[in-house]
Amino acid sequence: MIDVHAHIGRCGKRRGDTLSAEQLVEKMKAWGIARACVLPLHDNPEGWYLGNTTEEVIAACERFPDRLIPFCLIDPRFGDNSPTSDFRDLLAEYKERGCNGIGEFLPNLLFDDPRCLNLYAQAGEASLPVLFDMMPQLGGMYGVVDERGLPRLERCLRELPQTVFIGHGPAFWADISGDVMPEERRGYPKGPVTPGGAVPRLMAAYPNLWADLSAGSGHNALTRDPAFGIEFLNRFQDKLLFGTDVLRHDQTEADVPIVGLMRRLLAEGYLTPAAHAKIARSNAMRLLGLDLTPAREAGDPAVAQCLP
Numbered sequence: 001m002i003d004v005h006a007h008i009g010r011c012g013k014r015r016g017d018t019l020s021a022e023q024l025v026e027k028m029k030a031w032g033i034a035r036a037c038v039l040p041l042h043d044n045p046e047g048w049y050l051g052n053t054t055e056e057v058i059a060a061c062e063r064f065p066d067r068l069i070p071f072c073l074i075d076p077r078f079g080d081n082s083p084t085s086d087f088r089d090l091l092a093e094y095k096e097r098g099c100n101g102i103g104e105f106l107p108n109l110l111f112d113d114p115r116c117l118n119l120y121a122q123a124g125e126a127s128l129p130v131l132f133d134m135m136p137q138l139g140g141m142y143g144v145v146d147e148r149g150l151p152r153l154e155r156c157l158r159e160l161p162q163t164v165f166i167g168h169g170p171a172f173w174a175d176i177s178g179d180v181m182p183e184e185r186r187g188y189p190k191g192p193v194t195p196g197g198a199v200p201r202l203m204a205a206y207p208n209l210w211a212d213l214s215a216g217s218g219h220n221a222l223t224r225d226p227a228f229g230i231e232f233l234n235r236f237q238d239k240l241l242f243g244t245d246v247l248r249h250d251q252t253e254a255d256v257p258i259v260g261l262m263r264r265l266l267a268e269g270y271l272t273p274a275a276h277a278k279i280a281r282s283n284a285m286r287l288l289g290l291d292l293t294p295a296r297e298a299g300d301p302a303v304a305q306c307l308p
């Protein structure tokens with residue numbers, strides 16, 4: 001599998017909430033993950049207390065070039081805090097240094113704040129997808145903000161067709177259901193998914209909206225109504241991405257249930273081998289332009305498992 005959503009460094013408020021690159025690679029071996037995208041969190045001021053900047057992530061990924069792929073994080077307020085800031089040199093530099101996407105994008109700004117639109121447009125020009133975490137309101141936490149029904153995300157999808165967005169987080173996934181209540185958008189709503197949710201509507205309408213299955217929010221969205229979850233996975237098998245959001249050294253496979261869920265969906269026939277392969281790895285390879293053929297030819301066993 002290819003994990004599009006992993007972290008290293010310090011990822012929580014407690015000093016012990018850490019995961020080293022070495023520990024991440026050990027977990028990947030145990031969980032059948034050939035490659036992981038490592039997402040910095042620190043470069044948005046909302047993540048100021050976290051020790052994982054883009055520079056630290058690039059340096060760690062350079063130590064494990066056959067396992068870890070860096071993402072970069074650019075805050076839309078960097079520089080002159082304006083909706084016309086030019087990030088092109090920085091984006092080109094990060095791409096040159098191996099970064100394959102922007103994320104985890106979590107400034108606590110409105111999703112369609114003009115400063116965000118400016119960065120998204122330049123990310124699209126640079127062919128770097130934007131993986132975001134979303135929150136239901138300004139203040140109190142990290143994450144770009146949208147209301148129920150995701151109108152601000154829809155505006156960005158419509159106005160910036162060149163930019164790929166990868167959805168993630170509670171406020172995004174709660175909108176899988178048409179009956180989501182505002183107070184549920186911070187958590188993990190349970191029970192049947194009702195028709196009319198913004199997530200399936202936008203996934204169907206906009207080729208530039210993708211989603212990762214990571215974290216409690218992704219797993220909850222797929223399992224709260226199992227029949228709906230299986231239909232959703234099959235319907236959007238060309239734009240869903242396996243991810244864990246692993247971020248602490250003490251997490252076991254039980255703490256990252258998407259790993260076991262992917263295995264069961266295949267073993268129990270809910271996903272065909274072809275659909276499973278797309279979600280587990282080939283969508284990520286297509287979106288991020290990853291070529292694993294040289295690694296397979298060099299005898300990398302994790303890749304041989306992926307690309308028989």
Ligand SMILES: [Zn+2]
Nearest residue numbers: 005007104245
């Ligand atoms: Zn994350």
